[in-house]
Amino acid sequence: MRKIYLVGFMGCGKSAIGRRLSYFLRVPYYDMDHEIVRQQGMSIPEIFEEYGEAHFRTLETEFLLNFRDEACIIATGGGVAISEENRKIMRRSGLVFFLDATFEDIYMRIKNDKNRPIVQRSTKQELELLYQTRRKFYRAAGHIRVLTEGRILRQIVEYIGFQVNRLKGE
Numbered sequence: 001m002r003k004i005y006l007v008g009f010m011g012c013g014k015s016a017i018g019r020r021l022s023y024f025l026r027v028p029y030y031d032m033d034h035e036i037v038r039q040q041g042m043s044i045p046e047i048f049e050e051y052g053e054a055h056f057r058t059l060e061t062e063f064l065l066n067f068r069d070e071a072c073i074i075a076t077g078g079g080v081a082i083s084e085e086n087r088k089i090m091r092r093s094g095l096v097f098f099l100d101a102t103f104e105d106i107y108m109r110i111k112n113d114k115n116r117p118i119v120q121r122s123t124k125q126e127l128e129l130l131y132q133t134r135r136k137f138y139r140a141a142g143h144i145r146v147l148t149e150g151r152i153l154r155q156i157v158e159y160i161g162f163q164v165n166r167l168k169g170e
Contacts, residue, residue: 002071003094004164007141009131010078010119011110012101013148013156018075020157025164028072032063032080039063048117057083064089078118081141082134090141095167097160098142102149103131 004021006014015031022029036059037043047056060080067074074094080086090096107127110119119127139145144163148156 008099011106012099014075081137087141
């Protein structure tokens with residue numbers, strides 16, 4: 001098993017689950033947004049403001065194409081799966097888990113987050129529409145769909161770990 005990608009809407013738990021899964025499976029964990037911020041020397045809101053969303057989406061594709069070739073866990077950004085090219089890269093280079101959380105759970109986590117440009121400029125209704133629009137792309141990207149509602153992080157991590165080990169034949 002090479003890379004394990006976690007996809008889903010912002011606030012669905014990709015980072016929290018990714019960190020714990022890294023410990024559980026004993027492989028490195030990377031947060032795509034943090035890696036892009038580190039590489040660019042700018043925050044995501046700064047990248048959006050200075051260069052626009054299209055440029056940021058290009059940076060995401062470049063990350064997927066060029067990031068180190070090692071067994072690891074990558075928590076992707078919420079918009080990564082929109083791109084067909086990105087979906088193909090992830091599905092070809094690793095195992096993709098779609099963390100399927102309800103919009104209400106997500107909204108409670110993200111509504112006051114200042115580091116999410118889209119949240120800051122959108123109403124709840126606009127975010128819910130974006131969530132509904134993006135779900136089909138997450139489903140298309142994911143090899144395995146993980147329902148998160150009513151589950152604690154440990155249960156989600158153990159389920160994903162079980163699926164990874166099952167597919168590795170362990």
